[in-house]
Structures are given as C-alpha cells and as structure tokens.
Amino acid sequence: MTAWIRMLQYEEATGYLRELYDRVKGPGGAIDNVMKIHSLRPHTMEGHSALYKSVLHHTGNTLPVWFLECLGIYTSLSNRCEYSVAHHYAGLTRLLKDDERARSIYQALTMAAPERVFDGKELGLLRYVRKLTLEPQKMAEEDIEAARAAGASDAEIFEANQVCAYFNYSNRLLNGLGVTTKGDVLGYSPPNSGKLDDWEHV
Numbered sequence: 001m002t003a004w005i006r007m008l009q010y011e012e013a014t015g016y017l018r019e020l021y022d023r024v025k026g027p028g029g030a031i032d033n034v035m036k037i038h039s040l041r042p043h044t045m046e047g048h049s050a051l052y053k054s055v056l057h058h059t060g061n062t063l064p065v066w067f068l069e070c071l072g073i074y075t076s077l078s079n080r081c082e083y084s085v086a087h088h089y090a091g092l093t094r095l096l097k098d099d100e101r102a103r104s105i106y107q108a109l110t111m112a113a114p115e116r117v118f119d120g121k122e123l124g125l126l127r128y129v130r131k132l133t134l135e136p137q138k139m140a141e142e143d144i145e146a147a148r149a150a151g152a153s154d155a156e157i158f159e160a161n162q163v164c165a166y167f168n169y170s171n172r173l174l175n176g177l178g179v180t181t182k183g184d185v186l187g188y189s190p191p192n193s194g195k196l197d198d199w200e201h202v
Helices: 015-024 042-056 065-078 082-096 099-110 120-134 141-149 154-177
Strands: none
Touching: 015 042, 042 065, 042 154, 065 082, 065 099, 065 120, 065 154, 082 099, 082 154, 120 141, 120 154, 141 154
16 A cells, blocks of 8 residues: 555546646656655645755755755654655765765664764754754744854754755655555655756765
C-alpha cells in the first residue's frame, strides 16, 4: 500500500492532471507519492510543488541547500514523518557527498541533540524550528532574539521559518493520508535555478 486513499497513476491521468504530472516528473519519469497524493484535487499539487521549490530550491535563498534539508529533516523527525525523513536524508547525503558526515548529522538530529554537530547560527536555527514545530503556541519574540544572538540574520530566520512551515504542512499531508515511499526514488530535487519546472538528481 502506498497511501490510505486512491492515487491516480500516470497512465490514468488526463488533462490538467497529466500536465502537472509531466511537470513534476523526476529522473526517469518518476513521480513521487507526495505529488501523486494530490491527484484527486490536482490544483493542490501545483501549489504544493511551487511552495516546495521556492522554499528549498530557489536562488533567492542564501542558506545552503544542504542546511535547509537539515531544517526539514529536524522538523520531520519532530513530527515523526518517516516519508519526509527518508527522502530528505537521502537528499542531504547526496548534497554533502560525505556519508559519514550525513550519518553524524542524522544521528544528532534523531537524538534531538543538534549541538553535537552544529554550533552558531545553524544550531540557533535548528532550535528555532524544533520549538516552532512542537510548541508553536509558546513561540515568543525571545526565540527570534536567540537566533539573532547565535548569528542568524532576520532574512535567514525567515528562510528557516518557511522551511519549518512547509515541512509541517507536508508532514501532516503525508502522515494524515498514510503515504509511504513505496515506488519512490529517494533524494532527488529540483536544481537551484529559480525555475519551477526543472528537476535533477542532487
């Protein structure tokens, strides 16, 4: 089983859905289940795809993509979203091209101990997304001040905020509908081109 509700396959898709599937296809024509789950209401797929690419893979961002992936992984671990963790850990590993470093990061985040491998603004931003995910009602201006004190600019804090917000949306989409990685190709993403229709292995 790949989800608890019906997902239309590429061969079944016509019209607008077929057009969107052609736009979100990855290497070898693969379409991830995170996109297929939108097939009964295709307009939501278009919005999801645009949000994902602008938050994680746009040239307007200044934090490195590998670190944005770490923020997404930490958010997803906090939500216990196995789908997102699997995909984005694979993406992190490909981006870093260093399996040992990727494993060390993953282990630290799994233990909710990012300080084992991060410091400075990276650690400050990871702590920010953890609290925003688990205790959003307790967020206060002091959380922003702490990230600033760690060295993050307001623009970088905003990038972290958007990654966290996106992954909370995606995690609830996936967990709420029982979406699995069965049949997916893990770890590919669009290039950092600013274009919404380009994809490549990273």
